[in-house]
Amino acid sequence: MRGASNESFARAEQVLASVSPAETLGGELFSIAKLLDGSGALRRALTDPARPAASKTALAQQLFGGKISPQALEILSAAVAGRWVSGRDLGDALDQLSVEAEVAYADSRRKLDEVEDELFRLDRVVAVERTLADKLGDRSIPVEHRQELIRGLLQGKADISTVRLAEQAVDGRGRAFAASMRAFQVATANRRNASIATVRVATDLTEAERTRLATALGRQYGREIQLNVIVDASVVGGVRVDIGDEVIDGTIAARLDDAQRRIAG
Numbered sequence: 159m160r161g162a163s164n165e166s167f168a169r170a171e172q173v174l175a176s177v178s179p180a181e182t183l184g185g186e187l188f189s190i191a192k193l194l195d196g197s198g199a200l201r202r203a204l205t206d207p208a209r210p211a212a213s214k215t216a217l218a219q220q221l222f223g224g225k226i227s228p229q230a231l232e233i234l235s236a237a238v239a240g241r242w243v244s245g246r247d248l249g250d251a252l253d254q255l256s257v258e259a260e261v262a263y264a265d266s267r268r269k270l271d272e273v274e275d276e277l278f279r280l281d282r283v284v285a286v287e288r289t290l291a292d293k294l295g296d297r298s299i300p301v302e303h304r305q306e307l308i309r310g311l312l313q314g315k316a317d318i319s320t321v322r323l324a325e326q327a328v329d330g331r332g333r334a335f336a337a338s339m340r341a342f343q344v345a346t347a348n349r350r351n352a353s354i355a356t357v358r359v360a361t362d363l364t365e366a367e368r369t370r371l372a373t374a375l376g377r378q379y380g381r382e383i384q385l386n387v388i389v390d391a392s393v394v395g396g397v398r399v400d401i402g403d404e405v406i407d408g409t410i411a412a413r414l415d416d417a418q419r420r421i422a423g
Contacts, residue, residue: 163247166240167254173236174255174262177229184260186230188326190222191252194245195331201245204238211239253331257323257345264319265349274346276320278386280312281339294328294335304328343386352382358390358398358409375399 194201215235264273284291305325312321327338347354375383396409
């Protein structure tokens with residue numbers, strides 16, 4: 159999101175931070191985002207820049223009052239009172255706010271670390287199991303059936319917030335499952351003011367090695383670092399670390415590639 163949309167999102171985000179993280183809040187906000195996706199008329203009415211903010215807020219309260227929680231209505235009211243560069247930006251903002259609300263709910267139950275770990279593990283399982291990935295991403299299969307598949311996979315093995323976020327990733331609003339899962343992991347890290355470092359190694363790290371690496375990266379980047387470790391035989395040796403757009407590649411494979419390029423001239 160750009161300009162006015164980003165500012166409006168930030169104001170709605172502040173309202174989210176001020177309300178109690180109710181269990182249903184994330185689902186409610188995501189449902190409204192989906193509703194806006196399917197109704198261009200409603201989307202235009204709630205984001206029309208020529209319409210006074212009070213009028214758009216009144217419309218939102220008329221349509222949704224008594225149908226969603228007071229917290230969800232307060233956040234929606236703050237969102238529609240803002241200005242949006244594109245009508246679809248409002249739906250995207252509510253989508254993101256729904257994730258933050260679910261993460262806040264997990265944090266309120268002291269389950270944030272558990273949810274963060276479960277999201278990463280599920281992401282890796284789906285990445286490895288291509289048949290499962292194909293089914294989850296197959297738009298010809300009704301979304302309800304694909305969500306049932308992910309619920310069956312997680313039943314009795316994951317926190318309720320993980321399950322709900324996984325169901326949301328299956329729906330995706332046009333975004334791929336893997337992209338949604340990575341965005342959710344970033345949201346959990348942001349909740350702790352941390353950054354995610356994806357670490358690729360040939361053999362798994364010990365707890366002591368993980369702690370040393372996280373501490374060193376934390377000193378370098380000036381914030382807490384959450385390590386997501388992937389064992390990858392192609393690494394050969396050493397460590398590759400991806401943090402956002404930055405890559406620290408200390409693997410033997412990378413050094414061999416570099417040597418070959420130098421020889422080739």
